[in-house]
Amino acid sequence: MNPVLIIFLVLAFFIFMSSFFTVKQQSSVVIERFGKFLSVRNSGLQLKIPIVDRIAGRVNLKIQQLDVIIETKTKDNVFIKMKVSVQFKVIQEKVYDAFYKLEYPHDQITAYVFDVVRAEVPKLKLDDVFERKDDIAIAVKRELNEAMTTYGYDIINTLVTDIDPDIQVKNAMNRINAADREKTAAEFEAESSRIRIVAKAKAEAESKRLQGQGIADQRREIARGLVESVEVLNSVGINSQEASALIVVTQHYDTLQAIGADANSNLILLPNSPQAGSDMLNNMVASFSASNQVGEMMKKNNKKIVKPKPIEPQSGYEDDIEPETK
Numbered sequence: 001m002n003p004v005l006i007i008f009l010v011l012a013f014f015i016f017m018s019s020f021f022t023v024k025q026q027s028s029v030v031i032e033r034f035g036k037f038l039s040v041r042n043s044g045l046q047l048k049i050p051i052v053d054r055i056a057g058r059v060n061l062k063i064q065q066l067d068v069i070i071e072t073k074t075k076d077n078v079f080i081k082m083k084v085s086v087q088f089k090v091i092q093e094k095v096y097d098a099f100y101k102l103e104y105p106h107d108q109i110t111a112y113v114f115d116v117v118r119a120e121v122p123k124l125k126l127d128d129v130f131e132r133k134d135d136i137a138i139a140v141k142r143e144l145n146e147a148m149t150t151y152g153y154d155i156i157n158t159l160v161t162d163i164d165p166d167i168q169v170k171n172a173m174n175r176i177n178a179a180d181r182e183k184t185a186a187e188f189e190a191e192s193s194r195i196r197i198v199a200k201a202k203a204e205a206e207s208k209r210l211q212g213q214g215i216a217d218q219r220r221e222i223a224r225g226l227v228e229s230v231e232v233l234n235s236v237g238i239n240s241q242e243a244s245a246l247i248v249v250t251q252h253y254d255t256l257q258a259i260g261a262d263a264n265s266n267l268i269l270l271p272n273s274p275q276a277g278s279d280m281l282n283n284m285v286a287s288f289s290a291s292n293q294v295g296e297m298m299k300k301n302n303k304k305i306v307k308p309k310p311i312e313p314q315s316g317y318e319d320d321i322e323p324e325t326k
Helices: 003-018 092-100 105-123 126-131 133-151 167-235 240-260 274-303
Strands: 020-023 027-033 036-041 044-047 053-060 064-073 079-090 153-165
Touching: 003 020, 020 027, 027 092, 036 092, 053 092, 064 105, 079 092, 079 105, 079 133, 092 133, 105 133, 105 153, 126 133, 126 153, 133 153, 153 167
Parallel strands: none
Antiparallel strands: 020 044, 027 036, 027 053, 064 079, 079 153
């Protein structure tokens, strides 16, 4: 076989095969003819004229995400870093606009996000930024939709995924939060203490009431027993006064017996009635008076002195003395 024919057949085969191409799902292909836009081909097996038509580019129709980190200042002069995630996709009917009107769509989206965030955040204080981050995300989405729809892009959603203040600001916020929680804990502890005190007071009041009721019942039973004892003694010929005295003496000695039953008791009983105290005072005064009288008598006896008799000269003593010679 002629070699030239073989080469021609091989070239024809490759040219024929290059006429077919495939487009993946969720993507589109832009076809140009002699450098001019021809058509947009969607997923599947496609055909083009070899050498005349060429694939200018492929456009991804899937939802994409772009994370934009922005540093901005709040109304109370706190610098924060915000992370905004933009989810977008190319509108299938506007593949031409998305491919030919924007060369760097990511840079365009980033610029719009910076513009909107730096316009919204300085209107809010730091606490409001955390509370109203959804409002910031909605504002970003609204502005991006108005701008990017013209270029064939649809903004699916925008999310403020991170708000990062300075480390000193975060420490201060943590201290404020801790102080607030300590205040709340102190209030709950105070309320708990108040409840315990009230409950304890109620319990003590109830205890006193029951104790008083018990004492009253005890005294009532004692009185009933005394009445029965007096009636029994009266029945054997003892009058009420004698019976009462007998009962009092009996209770007195029962009490002494109960106190003395404890081997470790250091209790000393003294008279405790007003009359008994007066009698004890009178006895002490009488004792002191008697003691003073005895002391005076002893002093008088000690002052008495017995005088000695004069010594008489013995007989014959004067004869033995010779007269002095002049």
